[in-house]
Structure formats: structure tokens, C-alpha cells
Amino acid sequence: MGIDSLVVSAETTQVDVVEVAPEPELRPDTSELERAILGQGLVDAQSKDTTLVLDMKYSTEDNFLNKDVYGDFDACYLQGEVVEMLAHASAYVQKRDPDLRLMIFDCVRPRSVQFQMWEIVKGTDQQKYVAAPTGGGSMHNYGCAVDLGLVHVDSGLVDMGTPFDFFGKLAQPRYEVEFVKTGELTQAQLDNRRRLRAAMLDAGFHGILSEWWHFNAFKKDYVRSTYQIVE
Template identity: 30%
Template sequence: MNANTAIPHNPEPDWHAVAALPIVECNQPLQALGLNRALTVHPAYYKLGVPNAIAECYVRSEVFERLLQVTKWLPAGIRLVVLDAWRPFGVQQYLYDSLWDALRDYHPQADTAQLEHLTRQFVSPPSTSRTAPSPHLTGGAVDVSLCDEDGRWLDMGTGFDEASPLSASHYFEQIEQPDEQQIRIRDNRRILYNAMHAAGFSNLPSEWWHYDYGDQLWAWHKGLDAAIYGPSQVQSLDSLWRQQLEKQMQAGQVS
């Protein structure tokens, strides 16, 4: 892997084609990332006080293993930061509605179709549909950044979730005569992109921080016939107890 390979100019997803891809669910469980020492887990929405946000980041088990691969390929002194992964539906709804409202105020002449196009560049419409779920509701989408070994954020050119043209992964590759800071930003994005790409992730071109594995967006970017992750859910204590009791009943241990 060459960490300094230029980020290509990838096309914006054809969202209708993305949603049309079938999902062959592989039933990998969600796994919490917080205990892993190789990763820095910083659940951004929880820390920002977003309603219904949770204090942990969960991903599918295969995504977890691939993130560990990424940590091994990063240059010495650079750490991978996970900002968000699986989301509750309420968080997805809040993010979509909040950005929609902000864009409507900023673009008062935009119609519904234009607002939807602008909004989904940064937030997918909330959906738990078995055939077209929001990527972050599958456990396959992750939002990531980089920091140094002392926890200082690397300069990525914009903040996380900044709804700006500068957030496009390829943006700083287009500058013909970049200054020193722009070169540093470009190279930081290259480090992240190339490590994540080498581990099998795809990138959403409008967001330098957003990567996918296993969901429909990943399948579309990779030219695959199907996704392997549909909507998922963190198991509640109530559902765990019910599953345990059901197993005991089937085994004849509960009368």
C-alpha cells in the first residue's frame, strides 16, 4: 500500500441504483469498538448531545477486523479515530431533518427534489427498510478521522460532518499549486483513504470521513451484485433475556 497515492475523483453515487441492489444478509453480529486499544473511539454525536445518540460505536464483526487492519497500515505515530458507526434510527432522523432545515433556510428557492439531493450528499434519508436501509443503520458504515499519538487531531481540511464542497475527499487533489497547509491536508486525506481502501472499504466521495463495507453503497462502488449487510440492531437486555428463555424452553429447562 502506498499511503501517498492520489485520491481519485470518484462519481457521486446513483442512489436509485444503490437502493435497487439486493441484500443477501450474512447475519454478522454488531461488535462494540470501545475496548480495543488500537482504535481511538470518539462517539461524536453522543458528545455533541444529539438526541438518541449512544456512547459507543458498533460495527459488524468483519468491519471490526478490517478497521484493525487499517491501524496496522497507518504510519507510525498516527491513530485511527472512529467518530460514528451504527446509528439508532432516531439519530439518523435527527441528522437528516436538521440538515434539511438548514439547507432550506440557505436555499429558499430550492424545491423538494433539490433539497433532497443536497441533503443526501451528507446524510442519507432515514430508513430501516430491509431492501434499502440507511448505510449507518446496517453496521457497515463508519465515520473516521486521524489523530497523532498524543490525541491531537490531524488537519483534514474541514471538521467532521461539515456540509461544504471542501469536504469532498478529492477536493485538495484539484488544487494546482497548493500551499504548505493544503499539501498537509491533502496528504492526511491520502493516508486515511489509502489505508481504508486497502482494507476493502469504499468512500463516499462527498465526505472524506465516510467509509462503507458490506452495505449497498459499498456494493455499488465495488461493482458487486449484492450487499451483505441489511438493517441491524444493537441487542437490548429484554431481547437477550427472551432469547435465553426461549432456548431454555426448547431444551425443556423451564416449565
């Protein structure tokens, strides 16, 4: 246990030991963006749960922007308590099917990245799918939201009826029961979505009506009063 500072009272000469958490050890190839995120106290989710599978879409060109906006940053960082919740959801999934894993598409999204995304979509039909970087910001900007799916260790990504970042009604949970009735979604695809939701809800997350892959850890008011936007 390291002693980081000593506070001495002039009146009582009492010495109080103040403990400070150790700084995370940085790899030589740690990117500038990752260093900034670490500097704001966020936690690498894989340091808590090594079974998480990452496919960080915005660190590739395989996304709706057709552009890599993260550069050499391709890790999943979240607020510490959100990392604990995600590990809980992961354990929930694997307890029910040892061959399933959570596959992560996006975690914290610094506001510097949000500005890049906004500039790409501004004035296009895709603008409505990206939160403006000004004002309250996205829950991703606080490290309190995660985009994810399920992956099978042998057969690959579990079929949810649409890919990640599919911008149409078929991806929206509010319509999915009707789409099963019309045959546009299968019952198996709906069951897969429900399996993911059950794990996330059990861990304390809540989903949204417009994207099957997106989950917030907390309500917006709590997030904005408790955390700072990650720049």
C-alpha cells in the same frame, strides 16, 4: 465448550451438538440503545482493537446538529467482519507510524437515531446531508460504514484541511487536488487524507467523493442483501 442444545434423531438416535456463541457480558450501565445493538449481533470495535480512539460526535452536542442524539451510548459498534477490517486498517496505520491512531467519529447509526437526525434537518439546508430513514437507509444504519480521521498520540487530531462534518467543497475528495493548486488546501493536508485512505482501502473499505471521513465496507447492494437495518 458449552452445549446449548441437543438434537436427537428418532430414526438413528444420533445426537448432534449445536454450538451457540455466548452472549456478550453486559456492564451494569449498558444503555438501552447499546443493548438493542448487541441484540442484533453487532460487535464493539474496541473489543477487537483497544488502540482505536473514540470521539463519538453524535453522542455530544459538538456536531452539525448541535444536539446529542445518542444519549449515553458512546461506543463504536459495527458488523463483525467490518470490525475485522477496521482493525486491519488500524494496524496498517501504526505499522507506518507507531504514533498515529484511528480516531472514530461515528459507526453504526440505528434507524431510530436516523429518524431523530432527519426531523432536525428536514426542511433546512442541511437536509441533503442526512439520508432519509425510510427506504434503503444509510450504510451507517447497517453497521457497515464508519466516519473517522487520524490522531497523533502527542499532538492530537491530524489536520485534514476541514473538520469532520464540514459541509462544503473543501471537504470533498473530488475537488482536493484543485484546492491544493489554489492554496485552499496544503499538500500536507492532502497527504494526510491520502494516508487515511490508503489504510482504509488496504483493509477493503472504499471512500466517497463528498466526505473525506466516510468509508463504506461494502457496496450497497451487498449490504442490503446480507444485513438487516439496525433499528
